[in-house]
Amino acid sequence: MGGLNEIWNILKQVKHNKPKPKFCPKCKSHNIFPTSTFGILPPSYRCRDCGYEGSLVFEIEPDEEH
Secondary structure (H helix, E strand, C coil), X not given: CHHXXXXXXXXXXXXXXXXXXXXXXXXXXXXXXXXXXXXXXXXXXXXXXXXXXXXXXXXXCCCCCC
């Protein structure tokens, strides 16, 4: 049982990341959505504003709280 308690304590300490805002690399719109995900392959995205399709998107890192 000691091993399970250690694992539980580690899992409680792990910081869960919130999804980061994604932006289209072509028009900088945030109106971009995943079109497909295939396990280990990166997802493909489509911009509803300019029609961009691809796996490259911009993500913005939120400022860490001080």
